[in-house]
Amino acid sequence: MALTQMQVIQSLGDAMAWFERELEWGVLPTELRHLSGRIGELYAALITNGQMATEVNQKGYDVVGMNGERISVKTTAIMGQSGHISFNPNTLNKVDRVIILRINTEEMQIETLLNEPKRIALELMSKENSSGKVTIALSKLLTTQKEQCDVPVLKSVPFNSYVITELENGTIQVMKDNELVSPAKPILREIAVSFNINILNANGNPHNTRQLGSLVIRAIQAK
Known part of the structure; x- marks a missing residue:
């Protein structure tokens, strides 16, 4: 049975919380491939x-878009520019669009590295390697990364010269003079201190950007 959009949102939030909890327990992101893959597919569906594709281990694609596009979704947690994303060239004929996502384990946010029709992705792919796979280097994706504006805004509040926004997927953005501030966490920490918000969570660890941003937005709204 297909998930509703609300169920997708809820499942994505639960999966991200589970992923973050595993990281706090010391599990390496590379050991959470199945979970990160699920997070990516839910985010792409959102x-x-x-x-989500109706068959388990659907060959070629993972999500079917609202317009019927068959979408191959790849998700990584690699934070550097080294590494690559692999594809099976034998199933690319079943794909209309390629979405490549990265789970930013420092900010616990999902970043879109590529969201393009297959023909654009094919231009970035290398020739088949010894294992029969084609790949896209992360370095190519990071230099061509575009801001995505298709995720609905959940909350948005002004504070001094900033606008703090929470997107429907939990991502926190800070804007100044209509320009995206990155990283957002230093600004959020400054604002948090001005509201006497503790920047540490109950376990004594620093709040990530999503947690801190949510607290800051609530404090500004209450003011």
Whole structure:
């Protein structure tokens, strides 16, 4: 049975919380491939207003967009520019669009590295390697990364010269003079201190950007 958009949002939040908890327990992101893959598929279904593929281990694609596009979703937690994303060239004929996501384990946010029709992705792919796979280098994706504006805004509040926004997927953005501030956490920490908000969570660890941003937005709204 297909998930509703509300169920997708809830499942994505639960999966991200589970992922973060595993990291706090010392589990390496590379050991959470199945969970990160699930997070990526849920996120792709959310931003395309689509549905997860109906078959388990569907060959070629993972999500079907609202417009019927068959979407191959790849998710990584690699934070540097080294590494690559692999594809099976034998199933690319079943794909209409390629979405590549990265879970930023420092900020616990999902970043879109690529969201393009297959023909654009093919231009970035290398020739088949010894294992029969084609790949896209992360360095190419990071130099061509575009801001994504298709995720709905959940909350947005002004504070001095800043606008703090929480997107429907939990991502926190800070804007100044209509320009995105990155990283956002230093600004959020400054604002948090001005509201006497503790920047540490109950376990004594620093709040990530999503947690801190949510606290800051609530404090500004209450003011």
